[in-house]
Amino acid sequence: MEWLIFFILGAWLIISALGTVLAKNPIHVMLFFLSSLLAMAGLFLSLGAELLAGLQLIIYAVAIVVFYVLAITTIPWEKIKRFEGVYKTEILTASPILLVLFLVMSYMVIKGKFAEPSGVVKDNVEAVGRTLFTSYLFPFEVASVILLVAMVGAILLARKEE
Amino acid sequence: MDIIKAYIILSIALFLIGLLGVIVRKNLITVLVSTELMLNGINLALVAADKVLGRVDGQIFAFFVLTVAAAEVAVGLGLIVAIFRLKGYEASHEISQLRD
Numbered sequence: 001m002e003w004l005i006f007f008i009l010g011a012w013l014i015i016s017a018l019g020t021v022l023a024k025n026p027i028h029v030m031l032f033f034l035s036s037l038l039a040m041a042g043l044f045l046s047l048g049a050e051l052l053a054g055l056q057l058i059i060y061a062v063a064i065v066v067f068y069v070l071a072i073t074t075i076p077w078e079k080i081k082r083f084e085g086v087y088k089t090e091i092l093t094a095s096p097i098l099l100v101l102f103l104v105m106s107y108m109v110i111k112g113k114f115a116e117p118s119g120v121v122k123d124n125v126e127a128v129g130r131t132l133f134t135s136y137l138f139p140f141e142v143a144s145v146i147l148l149v150a151m152v153g154a155i156l157l158a159r160k161e162e
Numbered sequence: 163m164d165i166i167k168a169y170i171i172l173s174i175a176l177f178l179i180g181l182l183g184v185i186v187r188k189n190l191i192t193v194l195v196s197t198e199l200m201l202n203g204i205n206l207a208l209v210a211a212d213k214v215l216g217r218v219d220g221q222i223f224a225f226f227v228l229t230v231a232a233a234e235v236a237v238g239l240g241l242i243v244a245i246f247r248l249k250g251y252e253a254s255h256e257i258s259q260l261r262d
Contacts, residue, residue: 063232158240
């Protein structure tokens, strides 16, 4: 059963990721990306990370995708049709190299030794919250500062010059 | 084969597909979307490792990756819109200078 869910969600994820990379129209790219994010949330659920699946849906699938669509609608696409699509030479050069890289890394993963499963996290959300606000409190604050700086920077960059 | 290895292989595939997108796409916004795919692959590997170890630290790292991805999207889209306003083009091979 676990393998069945893995194969369905994994095939969905790989197909929508390939669609994201190879689709021509930017709106189709965004739709494929949204589909891959949904598959990703399903994979997180099947791995037992419920909080992260919810955050994936809330932050990525709603906030970031809406942001991308907003930026796409800002730019007049009919003027820059020639920038759609992929570079032909680069895709012919890069895909064999990346395929070889994938095979080598998969071989290393299959042949390598993994740690034995040690302990199960029972209440996922509670455990994540407790660890986040005790051991990782300082990185949490740093992350909030990063978000603030990014917000100020985005406002400064996208502002129209007077 | 253990199912965790299958998850790690899936995350490697997702990362390399995102890398392919960064290399071959012409449009800057789709290059940014491919970067998001790479970050998603890393998140999948972190959460899978979490399941093996029976801890929650990997999920917290994935949470930070999510935060940094949101910040990166905000700044990156601001840069792209600014470049488009300034120059009127948006393909990665035409942006090869940093000033002027």
